[in-house]
Amino acid sequence: MNFSQRTRGIVRAIAVAMALALPVMMTVSAADARVGGGGSRGSRTFSAPPSTSTAPGSVAPMNRTFSQPGSPGMGSPAAANSGGLFGRGGMGRGLLGGLAAGFLGAGLFGMLFGGGLFSGLGGLSSMFGLLLQIGLIVLVVRLAMSWWQRRNAPAAAYAGGPDVGPGPQANARSGFGFGLGGGSNAPVEIAPGDYETFERLLGDIQAAWSNEDIAKLHTLATPEMVSYFSKDLEENKARNVTNKTSNVKLLQGDLAEAWREGDSEYATVAMRYSLVDTMLERGTGRKVSGGQPEEITEVWTFVRQRGGNWELSAIQQTN
Numbered sequence: 402m403n404f405s406q407r408t409r410g411i412v413r414a415i416a417v418a419m420a421l422a423l424p425v426m427m428t429v430s431a432a433d434a435r436v437g438g439g440g441s442r443g444s445r446t447f448s449a450p451p452s453t454s455t456a457p458g459s460v461a462p463m464n465r466t467f468s469q470p471g472s473p474g475m476g477s478p479a480a481a482n483s484g485g486l487f488g489r490g491g492m493g494r495g496l497l498g499g500l501a502a503g504f505l506g507a508g509l510f511g512m513l514f515g516g517g518l519f520s521g522l523g524g525l526s527s528m529f530g531l532l533l534q535i536g537l538i539v540l541v542v543r544l545a546m547s548w549w550q551r552r553n554a555p556a557a558a559y560a561g562g563p564d565v566g567p568g569p570q571a572n573a574r575s576g577f578g579f580g581l582g583g584g585s586n587a588p589v590e591i592a593p594g595d596y597e598t599f600e601r602l603l604g605d606i607q608a609a610w611s612n613e614d615i616a617k618l619h620t621l622a623t624p625e626m627v628s629y630f631s632k633d634l635e636e637n638k639a640r641n642v643t644n645k646t647s648n649v650k651l652l653q654g655d656l657a658e659a660w661r662e663g664d665s666e667y668a669t670v671a672m673r674y675s676l677v678d679t680m681l682e683r684g685t686g687r688k689v690s691g692g693q694p695e696e697i698t699e700v701w702t703f704v705r706q707r708g709g710n711w712e713l714s715a716i717q718q719t720n
Contacts, residue, residue: 439465440715450657456671586660622713
């Protein structure tokens, strides 16, 4: 066996190992999922909320949303299906995602079965050819994403507002600090009763999620968020597991910003809470993972029509 044949054998083995490991990695990461993230924050969906004493670090961007860059509002199911240039799930279903996956797949299968864009140059060239393809794909995608973000960035991306923490007026019952949300849109005053509603929604949504009660979730969250909950619950069923969260308790919370857009009022709050998050085997109840108390800090956004009830419209993780 010459050097070229040995190299091709090694690369084939690596490619096969990666292909076999990917589903396992996806299963492990999915097993740790809690109440799903994503959603919409109106015209501020693509703007980071201000930091607070509860969440002083950065907040992760929306990992899934119906909103389109530069357009206000929470979008619609039709918009979610189309997904824009990159698709709803990032690159996965969009034009560039399909192109990248096609080239990468062609390279991997070419390596495995003796072909590829550089197959005429031998096994060693195939390995370098695959690496070159991956590098070119990454470069093209990064350039395209940068161009798309610049082209569609909202004209008023300012996400200002006071850094409101639990000061002397802190609500000892709910753990929320009081404040007046600011920003480029008309501010909205958040009253003590609103903070109590946010705390109640935290517990009610976790309970409905654990019970897989989609009808109840429809009364607590926007249709967009319910669609994400439904998708995540279906994935749990496909893996034959159920996610139970219990002993949910708000430890600290404060307002990041609150504003009005037309008849819609938004409030983004940082919440640090404790819970027991357990993944169980469906049917038998055998514990698969979790089961220990833990603390989580997330940023939740609520929306209501003027005079209506608050509903959950977005969840973002903190870094």
